[in-house]
Amino acid sequence: MARATDTSNRSPNGTGNGGVLEVEFRFEPSAYPFVRASAVADCTFELAELVPRSDGRYAEFFNVTGADPDRIEALATEHEGTDVTLVETYRDGGLFEFLVSDDCPARRLAELGALPRRVRGAGGRGSIVAEIPADADAAAIVETFLAETPEATLASKRTKPSMTPLLSEATLHRRLEARLTDRQREVLQTAFEAGYYDWPRECTGTEVAAELDISSATFSEHIHAAERALIATLFEER
Template sequence: MSGLSATVVLRDPESCPVARATSATGESVEAVSRSSPSSPETPRIEEFAIDGEASLEDDDVGVELSRISANEHGEVYRFTRELDGFCACEVVEEEGTPVSSIRADEGALYLTVRAADVETLSDIVGALRERFDGVQLQQLLRTGERETADLAFVDRSRLTDRQREVLETAHEMGYFEYPKRANAGDVAEAIGISRSTFSEHLGAAQTKLLDAILED
C-alpha cells in the first residue's frame, strides 16, 4: 500500500500567529501542538516553542499570548483561536486529511500532509490557494512499505509552447524562489499576457508535471 507525503509551504500567511512569530523574532518554530475542539463553538488551543532567546508580545502575532514555560529550545507560548476558516491547518482538515506536522521559519508556514492519491492532494492544495497567496508544493514523496528507488520520466512535450514559456520565464525571473524576485504580475508582463492568463497556464503546466511524476 503506497500513498503520498507532501510538504506545502505558505510563504506569508498573515493570519497565522506561529508564522508571524518567526517573522517577529527571526527564529524558527519546529513543532506546534493543537487541541481538538469538541464543537465549532469551542476555541482551539495551540502551543509552540520559539527557538533562541526571543521574547514575543501579543502585537507581534495578532493574538493574546500566554507564556507557559521555558526549555532548552526557548520560550513556550499558548494562544486560543476561533474556528473561523482563516487557519491553513483548518483548511487542510476540512478536506478530510489531518496535518502530520507543522513548522514555521522566516514568516513561512510548512505543513506536511499525507494523501492516498493525487486527486486528494490536488484538492488540498487547491483549497489552500483559494484562501491564501504564496502556496507552493515544496516536497512530494511516494510512501510505501519498503524504501525503493522511484524514478519518474517527464515528457516535456506534454506542455504546450505557452505553458513551457510560462514555466521557464517564471523560473528565470525567480518566481519560485523565496523571497520571490518576481511576482505573478511581473512574469505576466514580461511574457506579454494578463495575470489571470499567466495563472491559468502555470496551473495547467504544474498539473501536467505532477500527473507525469505521480502516475503509475
C-alpha cells in the same frame, strides 16, 4: 513551483498506489502569524501538537526557540482572533498554546482531511508538511487548499506506505529536555561521546567519572537517572 497537482499515475483517491500522500506547502514571509513572528523575533516556531476544541477553535502548541517568551506573547496579542498561553519555559524559548479561530492554514488542512505533521516558521520562511490518508481524495484536498490559500505554494509531494507517528521529533526533544537536569545531560553526553555506550565499550564508568571530576558513585547515580528519564519518556509516549 506549480500550483496545480499532477494527477498522472494516481489511484482514484489521488494517493498513487493507495499509500499516504505527503505534501509540503510554503508560505510568503508575512502570510500568517507564526511566519511573521519568526521574522520579527528572528526565531523558530515548530508545531508540537494540534488539538480541536469543543468551541470550534483549535489549540496549536508551538515550540518557540531563539526568542524571549515575553516577546512572543506580545507579538501574538497583536493578531486578532488568537489567544496565547505560555505553557512551559525552556533555556532558549518556550512551549506556547495558541487558540486560533480563523486565518490558520494548519487548521484548514485539518478540516479538509489532511493531517499537519510539521508546521514550521523560521526567519520569515514558513512551511507545512501534511499527510493525507489513503482513503481521502488527496487531489481534491490539495486543490481546495491552494484555491482558498493564495499565499501557499505546493513545494513537493510524495507517496509513503504509512502515516507518521503522532509524536513529533521536536516534542520528543523538548520532553526529554524537560526531564533531564543539566548535570544529567552533561553526564549522559560525556559518556556517549567517550564511547561508554559503544560495544565493546571504549571506556568505563570510572574513566568517564574521572573526566567529569566526580566519584564513580555520583556518575552511577546520574547516568541511571538520565537513562530512566529517557526510557520513561519513550514508553509513556508509546
